[in-house]
Amino acid sequence: MPQFSTVDSGRHSPAHIALAAVFQVRDARLQVLLWERGREPFRGAWSLPGGTLVPNETLERSILRHLAMKVDVREVAHLEQLGTWSEPDRHPGHWELATAYLGLVPRGIDPRVPPDTRWHAVDDLPATAFDHGTIVLGARERLRGKLSYSNIGFALASETFTLAELRDVYEAALGYDVSATNLKRILLRRGAIEATGERRAPGPAGGRPAEVFRFGTTRLEVTDPFAVLRPPM
Amino acid sequence: MPQFSTVDSGRHSPAHIALAAVFQVRDARLQVLLWERGREPFRGAWSLPGGTLVPNETLERSILRHLAMKVDVREVAHLEQLGTWSEPDRHPGHWELATAYLGLVPRGIDPRVPPDTRWHAVDDLPATAFDHGTIVLGARERLRGKLSYSNIGFALASETFTLAELRDVYEAALGYDVSATNLKRILLRRGAIEATGERRAPGPAGGRPAEVFRFGTTRLEVTDPFAVLRPPM
DNA sequence: ACAAAAGTGTTGTTACTACACCCATGG
DNA sequence: CCATGGGTGTAGTAACAACACTTTTGT
Numbered sequence: 001m002p003q004f005s006t007v008d009s010g011r012h013s014p015a016h017i018a019l020a021a022v023f024q025v026r027d028a029r030l031q032v033l034l035w036e037r038g039r040e041p042f043r044g045a046w047s048l049p050g051g052t053l054v055p056n057e058t059l060e061r062s063i064l065r066h067l068a069m070k071v072d073v074r075e076v077a078h079l080e081q082l083g084t085w086s087e088p089d090r091h092p093g094h095w096e097l098a099t100a101y102l103g104l105v106p107r108g109i110d111p112r113v114p115p116d117t118r119w120h121a122v123d124d125l126p127a128t129a130f131d132h133g134t135i136v137l138g139a140r141e142r143l144r145g146k147l148s149y150s151n152i153g154f155a156l157a158s159e160t161f162t163l164a165e166l167r168d169v170y171e172a173a174l175g176y177d178v179s180a181t182n183l184k185r186i187l188l189r190r191g192a193i194e195a196t197g198e199r200r201a202p203g204p205a206g207g208r209p210a211e212v213f214r215f216g217t218t219r220l221e222v223t224d225p226f227a228v229l230r231p232p233m
Numbered sequence: 234m235p236q237f238s239t240v241d242s243g244r245h246s247p248a249h250i251a252l253a254a255v256f257q258v259r260d261a262r263l264q265v266l267l268w269e270r271g272r273e274p275f276r277g278a279w280s281l282p283g284g285t286l287v288p289n290e291t292l293e294r295s296i297l298r299h300l301a302m303k304v305d306v307r308e309v310a311h312l313e314q315l316g317t318w319s320e321p322d323r324h325p326g327h328w329e330l331a332t333a334y335l336g337l338v339p340r341g342i343d344p345r346v347p348p349d350t351r352w353h354a355v356d357d358l359p360a361t362a363f364d365h366g367t368i369v370l371g372a373r374e375r376l377r378g379k380l381s382y383s384n385i386g387f388a389l390a391s392e393t394f395t396l397a398e399l400r401d402v403y404e405a406a407l408g409y410d411v412s413a414t415n416l417k418r419i420l421l422r423r424g425a426i427e428a429t430g431e432r433r434a435p436g437p438a439g440g441r442p443a444e445v446f447r448f449g450t451t452r453l454e455v456t457d458p459f460a461v462l463r464p465p466m
Numbered sequence: 467a468c469a470a471a472a473g474t475g476t477t478g479t480t481a482c483t484a485c486a487c488c489c490a491t492g493g
Numbered sequence: 494c495c496a497t498g499g500g501t502g503t504a505g506t507a508a509c510a511a512c513a514c515t516t517t518t519g520t
Contacts, residue, residue: 438497440496441499
């Protein structure tokens with residue numbers, strides 16, 4: 001078994017870490033928080049934050065604990081498990097499984113992050129370590145799907161927002177043009193967003209003041225559960 | 234750390250197993266293959282087949298290897314990862330993570346299974362061991378969602394089928410009435426099924442001979458990718 | 467008055483559901 | 494010729510996209 005000789009010879013059970021792809025819309029682009037590795041393997045490449053479990057801890061609590069060192073946990077508005085990667089050669093010379101999470105941070109917050117971490121646009125990733133590039137792209141696909149049939153936008157939008165702002169968030173995450181007009185009607189009819197009654201003052205060039213909205217809940221709800229084959233009645 | 238004292242005191246990293254909820258439509262009901270435990274804990278309760286990884290093996294290959302001892306692997310038409318369960322007390326006295334898979338066996342096959350395993354209707358589960366009852370129900374929800382927006386029916390239907398037969402499969406998995414008329418049009422328009430040109434002879438009571446269909450591919454394809462918020466044009 | 471930004475009304479389309487009706491076979 | 498099971502035709506509908514139009518502001 002040559003590939004286990006360096007570190008793990010004799011080991012009968014794999015190591016296990018939790019990772020997170022933390023997304024935020026920054027500068028009108030979907031970005032992910034990456035950490036620049038200081039050690040081999042993959043020194044200088046960018047990797048997802050995470051680390052090992054300690055006893056009596058779930059994977060979810062573990063990734064939240066590790067994230068607390070990179071980004072304030074209270075700022076992660078949504079966290080969900082993506083899957084577990086188990087290719088034997090995903091980590092050179094080390095048998096390690098990784099369970100990856102998708103984390104979302106609302107727009108407008110600027111978390112204090114350590115100097116060796118940086119936000120990177122998901123559609124322009126740098127060289128990534130291990131299989132982390134694949135994981136980031138998988139996380140984006142999960143997010144794109146859920147934007148369509150759930151209220152997950154609450155975790156990317158700021159607490160209150162105009163519809164133009166919400167459209168910008170959706171466009172950044174989906175990667176194509178979205179109509180604010182129709183987005184409003186979809187989310188209102190589903191009961192996902194509600195008007196606050198406030199208005200946002202227009203910019204220096206004038207314009208009608210925008211209504212201010214908020215998401216009704218800050219927990220994931222599937223608002224359009226079945227695409228087709230709905231139950232009768 | 235009282236809960237780790239029996240087996241794992243001093244262990245710094247969790248054990249890991251792969252499990253599978255293998256579903257098949259039998260007697261017009263969605264059923265799952267369960268194994269009756271002969272040992273404590275949960276002696277006499279029913280559990281999902283699976284087991285530990287060996288070095289140089291992915292989770293997927295591991296669960297296929299374990300299933301080969303319960304049900305012929307070639308009969309599993311579809312396999313996908315559901316998630317990893319990590320509650321510290323999910324296994325009494327033992328720190329163990331479990332990655333669960335959904336497996337589907339086409340209708341009509343009757344795999345030879347060992348005497349300590351049995352098929353159980355998913356909507357009438359017996360007492361289950363560990364968190365396996367939760368996993369089975371989660372697997373059913375995953376299946377129900379995918380039946381709606383993908384061609385996953387190929388893995389539950391027999392190789393060729395009439396539309397009445399396919400409707401029965403969908404009804405068993407979804408748990409509500411489905412119209413064969415409309416099911417046909419949905420799956421034909423999406424290009425998921427195609428007519429073979431053959432016909433099925435009617436039963437003793439007569440009736441028009443049924444057209445015979447097949448699924449075009451035996452690989453999962455998302456046939457209705459976005460419920461709403463489709464890309465423009 | 468006019469440009470800018472936001473909101474509303476309306477039409478058309480698609481992809482379904484529901485149901486009436488028609489077709490082919492066995493007894 | 495009728496019961497049985499399968500297939501087709503068609504109307505109704507919900508949820509959306511597209512776009513013209515209206516409203517409210519700043520200069």
